[in-house]
Amino acid sequence: MAYASALPDTRETCVVSHLDPGPDGPYPVPMSVDCLNSLPFSQNKPWLAPLAGYSDLPFRLLCREFGAAVAVTEMVSAKGLVYGGKSTDELLATCPQDQPLVVQLFGSDPEFLARGVDICRERGFSWFDLNAGCPVKKVTKTGSGAALLVDPERLVDAVSAVCERAGPGRAGVKTRLGWDRNERVMPGLGPRLEQAGAAWITLHPRFGKQGFSGEASWGHLKELADVVSVPVIASGDLFTAEDGVRCVRETGVATVMFARGALADPRIFTRYTLLLSGETLMEGAPNPHDLSEVIRRHVALMREHGNEHRALLATRTIIPRYVRSMPGVRALRNRLTYCKSWRDLDKELDAFLFSGLESNGNFPIVNTTDLPAEDI
Numbered sequence: 001m002a003y004a005s006a007l008p009d010t011r012e013t014c015v016v017s018h019l020d021p022g023p024d025g026p027y028p029v030p031m032s033v034d035c036l037n038s039l040p041f042s043q044n045k046p047w048l049a050p051l052a053g054y055s056d057l058p059f060r061l062l063c064r065e066f067g068a069a070v071a072v073t074e075m076v077s078a079k080g081l082v083y084g085g086k087s088t089d090e091l092l093a094t095c096p097q098d099q100p101l102v103v104q105l106f107g108s109d110p111e112f113l114a115r116g117v118d119i120c121r122e123r124g125f126s127w128f129d130l131n132a133g134c135p136v137k138k139v140t141k142t143g144s145g146a147a148l149l150v151d152p153e154r155l156v157d158a159v160s161a162v163c164e165r166a167g168p169g170r171a172g173v174k175t176r177l178g179w180d181r182n183e184r185v186m187p188g189l190g191p192r193l194e195q196a197g198a199a200w201i202t203l204h205p206r207f208g209k210q211g212f213s214g215e216a217s218w219g220h221l222k223e224l225a226d227v228v229s230v231p232v233i234a235s236g237d238l239f240t241a242e243d244g245v246r247c248v249r250e251t252g253v254a255t256v257m258f259a260r261g262a263l264a265d266p267r268i269f270t271r272y273t274l275l276l277s278g279e280t281l282m283e284g285a286p287n288p289h290d291l292s293e294v295i296r297r298h299v300a301l302m303r304e305h306g307n308e309h310r311a312l313l314a315t316r317t318i319i320p321r322y323v324r325s326m327p328g329v330r331a332l333r334n335r336l337t338y339c340k341s342w343r344d345l346d347k348e349l350d351a352f353l354f355s356g357l358e359s360n361g362n363f364p365i366v367n368t369t370d371l372p373a374e375d376i
């Protein structure tokens with residue numbers, strides 16, 4: 001099912017205000033971007049999920065190169081925006097190729113959320129999402145994220161504040177089934193979120209209390225899609241391209257949002273769209289040459305869009321992530337900590353990728369189910 005988006009499907013070139021660099025340096029926001037007047041909501045346009053600590057600019061660009069149609073920032077604190085702060089600004093780093101981009105805000109106070117949207121709009125951002133699903137204590141103890149589900153009236157007010165300030169069709173909400181299994185609020189609350197202005201609803205069909213345990217119950221995605229007229233985006237246990245295709249076919253949702261599946265292998269977007277269009281995918285273990293290209297491209301984007309020294313440090317966690325279930329990862333992780341230059345890193349990567357392959361020249365299959373839910 002392809003959804004017409006909330007606004008007409010026309011493109012316009014709009015000028016994003018050039019920003020006052022401020023005391024903490026320039027916000028890397030483009031001076032001019034080709035803004036989409038609408039977001040794509042169709043099954044062959046998969047989204048990249050918000051991933052705190054991971055969906056930064058380089059990773060978003062990487063996923064876009066592999067076919068992510070829309071990307072969402074890491075969650076950004078509305079209060080952090082209002083009070084200002086370098087780390088909040090860093091989360092909003094973007095560039096002209098990073099479009100369309102949805103900024104995800106978290107907070108529990110509708111007033112702060114509204115002001116957060118205003119600040120982002122002044123900086124040239126057009127699309128917003130309210131985080132009403134994060135189960136992490138640091139977030140929920142302030143009444144934000146999945147804790148909003150404990151008080152549905154507050155959630156509706158928060159959605160309303162974000163959507164009103166964002167403008168018609170410009171904001172959505174990402175949520176779960178409820179906080180606790182005994183108090184399920186979704187899909188029942190869906191129509192109220194729509195009335196409050198949500199132009200799309202992303203549902204991760206687990207309860208807040210569950211964290212990432214158990215299974216995502218995709219059946220509730222279909223139930224939600226049946227009671228709202230805005231697009232429903234599926235999130236939850238989409239570890240492979242095959243999961244994505246199965247999910248849209250079983251539930252009829254507008255599209256899917258890849259999270260841990262994209263962290264394990266950003267090529268999931270290409271594989272998903274190919275599979276959806278009826279292509280047969282190559283089965284089997286990942287090819288070391290392809291994997292090496294993905295890793296090197298990710299590293300190159302980090303160097304291009306970040307601070308060189310921090311990029312070098314970040315590779316110590318990024319590289320092991322792509323090869324996490326292969327033999328020798330622990331030793332690799334250790335050796336990477338001694339890399340002081342890009343040349344050292346290159347050597348380590350080559351030594352790891354191209355030695356110790358299986359007799360067929362491939363790596364063993366990566367297990368994507370044990371990815372970092374615990375890290376958020």
Ligand SMILES: Cc1cc2nc3c(=O)[nH]c(=O)nc-3n(C[C@H](O)[C@H](O)[C@H](O)COP(=O)(O)O)c2cc1C
Nearest residue numbers: 049050051052075204235236237238259260373376
């Ligand atoms: C490391 C990590 C960080 C996440 N950060 C966010 C976030 O900032 N905002 C949000 O709404 N969800 C966040 N999520 C949840 C994902 O967007 C997604 O809903 C969830 O992982 C379920 O999808 P999956 O099972 O296919 O991974 C995060 C998940 C992980 C694993």
